[in-house]
Amino acid sequence: MIIFKKIDELNDEEIQIIMNRNKTNMDNIIPIVSDILKNVRENKDSALKEYTKKFDGVDIEDFKVSKQEIDIAYDNVDSKVVYSLEQAYENIYDFHKAQRENLKEWALEKDGISTGQIIRPIEKAGCYVPGGKAFYPSSVLMTTVPAKVAGVKEVVVASPPNGTEGNYATLVASDICKVDSIFKLGGAQAIAGLAYGTESIPKVDIIVGPGNIFVTTAKKLVYGEVAIDFPAGPSEVLIICDEETNANYVALDFLAQAEHDPNASCVITTTTEDKAVEIKNRIIETAQHAKRKEIIIKALENSAIVYGSLEECIALSNEYAPEHLEIMTKNPREVLKYINNAGSIFLGHYAPVPVGDYASGTNHVLPTSGCAKMYSGLSVETFIKKPTVQELTQEGLRSISNVITTIAEAEGLYNHSEAVKGRLK
Amino acid sequence: MIIFKKIDELNDEEIQIIMNRNKTNMDNIIPIVSDILKNVRENKDSALKEYTKKFDGVDIEDFKVSKQEIDIAYDNVDSKVVYSLEQAYENIYDFHKAQRENLKEWALEKDGISTGQIIRPIEKAGCYVPGGKAFYPSSVLMTTVPAKVAGVKEVVVASPPNGTEGNYATLVASDICKVDSIFKLGGAQAIAGLAYGTESIPKVDIIVGPGNIFVTTAKKLVYGEVAIDFPAGPSEVLIICDEETNANYVALDFLAQAEHDPNASCVITTTTEDKAVEIKNRIIETAQHAKRKEIIIKALENSAIVYGSLEECIALSNEYAPEHLEIMTKNPREVLKYINNAGSIFLGHYAPVPVGDYASGTNHVLPTSGCAKMYSGLSVETFIKKPTVQELTQEGLRSISNVITTIAEAEGLYNHSEAVKGRLK
Numbered sequence: 001m002i003i004f005k006k007i008d009e010l011n012d013e014e015i016q017i018i019m020n021r022n023k024t025n026m027d028n029i030i031p032i033v034s035d036i037l038k039n040v041r042e043n044k045d046s047a048l049k050e051y052t053k054k055f056d057g058v059d060i061e062d063f064k065v066s067k068q069e070i071d072i073a074y075d076n077v078d079s080k081v082v083y084s085l086e087q088a089y090e091n092i093y094d095f096h097k098a099q100r101e102n103l104k105e106w107a108l109e110k111d112g113i114s115t116g117q118i119i120r121p122i123e124k125a126g127c128y129v130p131g132g133k134a135f136y137p138s139s140v141l142m143t144t145v146p147a148k149v150a151g152v153k154e155v156v157v158a159s160p161p162n163g164t165e166g167n168y169a170t171l172v173a174s175d176i177c178k179v180d181s182i183f184k185l186g187g188a189q190a191i192a193g194l195a196y197g198t199e200s201i202p203k204v205d206i207i208v209g210p211g212n213i214f215v216t217t218a219k220k221l222v223y224g225e226v227a228i229d230f231p232a233g234p235s236e237v238l239i240i241c242d243e244e245t246n247a248n249y250v251a252l253d254f255l256a257q258a259e260h261d262p263n264a265s266c267v268i269t270t271t272t273e274d275k276a277v278e279i280k281n282r283i284i285e286t287a288q289h290a291k292r293k294e295i296i297i298k299a300l301e302n303s304a305i306v307y308g309s310l311e312e313c314i315a316l317s318n319e320y321a322p323e324h325l326e327i328m329t330k331n332p333r334e335v336l337k338y339i340n341n342a343g344s345i346f347l348g349h350y351a352p353v354p355v356g357d358y359a360s361g362t363n364h365v366l367p368t369s370g371c372a373k374m375y376s377g378l379s380v381e382t383f384i385k386k387p388t389v390q391e392l393t394q395e396g397l398r399s400i401s402n403v404i405t406t407i408a409e410a411e412g413l414y415n416h417s418e419a420v421k422g423r424l425k
Numbered sequence: 426m427i428i429f430k431k432i433d434e435l436n437d438e439e440i441q442i443i444m445n446r447n448k449t450n451m452d453n454i455i456p457i458v459s460d461i462l463k464n465v466r467e468n469k470d471s472a473l474k475e476y477t478k479k480f481d482g483v484d485i486e487d488f489k490v491s492k493q494e495i496d497i498a499y500d501n502v503d504s505k506v507v508y509s510l511e512q513a514y515e516n517i518y519d520f521h522k523a524q525r526e527n528l529k530e531w532a533l534e535k536d537g538i539s540t541g542q543i544i545r546p547i548e549k550a551g552c553y554v555p556g557g558k559a560f561y562p563s564s565v566l567m568t569t570v571p572a573k574v575a576g577v578k579e580v581v582v583a584s585p586p587n588g589t590e591g592n593y594a595t596l597v598a599s600d601i602c603k604v605d606s607i608f609k610l611g612g613a614q615a616i617a618g619l620a621y622g623t624e625s626i627p628k629v630d631i632i633v634g635p636g637n638i639f640v641t642t643a644k645k646l647v648y649g650e651v652a653i654d655f656p657a658g659p660s661e662v663l664i665i666c667d668e669e670t671n672a673n674y675v676a677l678d679f680l681a682q683a684e685h686d687p688n689a690s691c692v693i694t695t696t697t698e699d700k701a702v703e704i705k706n707r708i709i710e711t712a713q714h715a716k717r718k719e720i721i722i723k724a725l726e727n728s729a730i731v732y733g734s735l736e737e738c739i740a741l742s743n744e745y746a747p748e749h750l751e752i753m754t755k756n757p758r759e760v761l762k763y764i765n766n767a768g769s770i771f772l773g774h775y776a777p778v779p780v781g782d783y784a785s786g787t788n789h790v791l792p793t794s795g796c797a798k799m800y801s802g803l804s805v806e807t808f809i810k811k812p813t814v815q816e817l818t819q820e821g822l823r824s825i826s827n828v829i830t831t832i833a834e835a836e837g838l839y840n841h842s843e844a845v846k847g848r849l850k
Contacts, residue, residue, distance in 0.1 A: 091825070102531045115520050137835070138836065224796070230649075249847065253844050256840040259841070260838070291839040340545050344814075344815070345543075347815065350818060353841075355825070359825040360825070362813040362814075371649070372810070375810065376810045381811075385798075386804070386806075387764075388769045388804075391776055394775050400516070404783045407509050407784075408783065413684060415684040417779070418677055420779055422673065423775055
C-alpha cells in the first residue's frame with residue numbers, strides 16, 4: 001500500500017502519486033511505431049506478414065478468418081461459455097439499443113430559418129481486440145455491438161493470432177456479434193493496416209478498442225487519418241465508502257481490480273479512520289488466499305486508502321477522474337449528484353465492477369489515466385455523426401443579412417457578403 | 426479549374442485529386458512543434474515569452490488581457506460590428522441551447538438491474554482563435570458559446586497578439602461571450618501553454634478551434650494529455666446542383682469559398698453538361714470583378730465541376746465528405762436522405778455557406794479533408810461527457826451472476842468472479 005492517510009494531511013507529492021498513477025511515457029516508442037506505420041503504408045500485406053512473423057512468431061498466409069476456422073473455434077469453446085457470451089450479448093445489445101433510441105434528430109424553426117441536426121452512422125469501423133496468450137471475448141462484444149447498433153455498414157475485428165489460428169473465444173464472440181470480417185493481426189501493424197488499408201485489410205474510418213502501449217501509440221499517430229476512441233492505459237477503480245460500507249465487498253473489488261495488471265491502480269476513500277483500517281486489514285487478509293496473488297501484491301503498491309469528510313472523498317474522486325467509480329455509501333444516488341468525472345459508475349453494494357465488465361450492458365471500454373475528465377466511454381455515439389442542417393426562405397435570409405454582411409466585411413471576406421447580397425437583389 | 430468532366434468518365438487519378446484536395450503532410454513540422462511543446466512544458470512562461478518575441482515579434486509582459494484593454498477594444502470596433510456580433514451571439518446561443526436541450530439523461534430498468542447515462546460538462550476549456558494580421562471574432566463565438574452552454578466552468582480564449590495588444594474585434598467578441606480569460610498568445614506555443622499550464626496560463630481539459638499547420642500539429646501531439654476537437658485543414662465546399670439550379674448563386678458561393686485561402690477547394694456536381702457549362706462560365710465571369718481576385722484564381726485551380734446522374738453526384742459527395750455541403754436541387758430534403766458524410770448542410774437557394782459561418786446559429790468549426798466521414802462539427806457535446814451508471818439489487822446481481830463468473834473465469838480473471846460470488850453467499 002503506497003499511501004494510507006487522512007485526505008487533508010496528504011502532501012503535494014502524495015497527491016501527485018495518486019493522480020499520476022501509471023501514465024506511460026510514449027516518447028521512446030513513437031519512433032518504433034512510426035517505422036511500422038510507414039512500412040505498412042508503403043508495403044502493405046508484405047509488411048504485415050513480416051511483422052506478424054517477427055512479433056507473433058508465425059507465418060500467416062491469409063489474415064482473414066475463414067468460416068471453417070470459426071466452426072473449429074466453436075468446437076473448442078465450452079458450451080457454457082458460448083451461452084454466457086450470448087447472454088452478455090443480449091444485455092449489451094439492449095443497453096446500446098436504448099442509447100441509440102435516446103439520440104434524436106431535431107430542428108429549431110424560427111422566422112424563415114430552420115436549423116437542426118441529423119444522425120448518420122460512420123461507414124466502416126475497425127475493432128481491436130487484444131489477444132496473443134490471453135484472450136478477451138468480452139472486448140469483442142463491447143467494441144462491435146455499439147458499432148452495429150449505430151448502423152455501421154462494415155465492422156471488422158483485428159486480434160493477434162494464437163499460433164497460426166485466431167483465439168477461439170474471440171472468434172466465437174465475433175460470430176455472435178455478426179462481425180463482417182475477422183483478421184488475425186495484432187499490435188501496431190494491425191492499427192496501420194486498418195488505418196491505411198492493404199490488399200487484404202480494408203481501410204476503415206474509425207479504430208476503437210484497448211491495446212498495449214504499441215497499439216495505443218499507433219492509434220495516436222494515425223489519429224486524423226482515421227478517428228480513434230481515446231488512449232487506453234492500465235485499468236483503475238476508485239471506491240467511495242462511508243462508515244456503513246461492507247469492508248469485505250471492498251476487499252473483493254480491490255482484488256478484482258488488482259488482478260488485471262501489475263500496473264492496475266485502486267484508490268479507496270472513506271469517511272472514517274476506523275473504516276479505513278478495517279478495509280485495509282480485510283484486503284491484506286483476502287489477498288493471502290487469492291488466485292493471481294503475485295500480480296495483486298504488485299498492484300497493491302500502486303494503491304491508496306485515504307479518509308476524510310464525504311465532501312473531501314468526492315473532491316478527490318473528481319480530481320482523480322476514475323475509469324470505474326464505485327459508490328458504496330448509505331445513499332449513493334445522493335453522492336452521484338456531485339460526481340463530475342468518471343467513466344462508468346457503480347452504485348450500491350450489489351454493483352461490483354465485473355458487472356459492467358461483462359453483463360449489465362454498459363460498455364467496458366472506458367477512459368483511463370484521468371481522461372474521464374474529458375471523454376466518455378465507448379458508445380453508439382462513438383460511431384455516429386450529427387451533421388447540422390439549415391434551410392432558409394428568402395425572408396429568413398433577409399432577416400439576418402445585415403449581421404452576416406457586417407461581420408464578413410469586418411473579417412475582410414467580401415465575397416461572403418456578396419453571396420448574401422446577390423440573393424436579395 | 427483542375428477538372429471539368431462527366432463523373433463516370435473520371436479516371437482514378439482524377440478521383441484521387443478531387444478526394445485528396447489539400448491534405449497537408451505534417452511530418453516535417455512534427456520535430457519543430459515537439460521542441461516547442463517540450464520547451465513550454467519545462468520552461469513555462471519564459472518559453473512562451475521567447476516564442477512570442479520570435480514568432481509574433483513582440484515582448485509581452487502579461488499574456489492576460491486586462492479589463493482596460495477590453496474597454497480600449499470596444500472604443501476601436503465600429504458599433505455596427507459590435508451590434509452584429511451581439512445578434513450573431515443570440516442566434517448561436519439559441520441553436521446550441523436547443524442542442525443541449527435535446528440531450529437527455531436516461532435509464533433502462535429491468536429485473537433489479539438499472540442502467541443508464543448521466544450528463545456532465547468538462548470543467549475547463551481552451552478556445553484557440555486565429556489572429557495575428559487577420560482576425561476572426563466569429564471564431565470566438567463558435568468555440569466559446571457551445572462550451573458555455575454545456576456548462577464548462579472556465580472558458581479561456583488564446584489568440585495571437587496584434588502588436589502588443591489583442592485583436593480588438595476578438596476581444597469584443599470574447600467579452601460578449603462572457604469568456605473567463607483571454608490570453609494574447611498564438612501558435613503551437615499557445616496550444617502547449619493550454620495543454621500543460623504555466624504560471625499564467627491555466628491547464629485546460631480540452632482545446633478546440635481552428636489554426637494553421639503548427640497549431641493543428643500541436644493539437645495532434647498533445648492529444649491524450651487533453652482532448653481536442655479534430656484536425657482542421659483548409660476550408661472546402663461541395664455543391665450538388667441539378668438542371669434547375671441558379672448558376673449565379675453557385676458562382677457567388679464558389680467565390681465566397683475561394684476567397685478564404687489559396688488552398689481552399691470547391692467541388693460542384695450537377696446533373697447535366699449544359700448546367701455544368703453554364704456554372705463554369707458564370708464563375709469565370711464573376712471572378713473577373715471580384716475582390717480578393719488573386720486568392721480566388723489560385724483556389725480555382727483546386728476546384729472541380731463534374732456532372733452525372735443525381736445518384737452519382739450524391740455518391741461523389743459522400744466519398745468526398747465535405748466540410749460544407751450545399752444542396753441546391755429541386756427537392757433538397759429528398760437528396761438529404763441519402764447524404765451520409767458532411768459537416769454542415771445548406772439546403773435550397775437561400776442558405777449560402779456564410780449563413781452558417783456567422784448567423785444561422787449552427788457552428789462553423791467543422792471537420793475538413795474528409796474527416797466528416799467520422800467527426801461531427803463543434804457542438805455542446807464536444808464539451809460534455811456521458812458517464813454510464815448501473816445499480817443492481819442482490820436479485821438483479823444473482824440473475825446475471827452465471828454470465829459474469831463464466832466469462833470472467835474463461836478470461837482467467839478469477840477475482841472478478843469472486844467479487845460476484847462473495848456478494849451472493
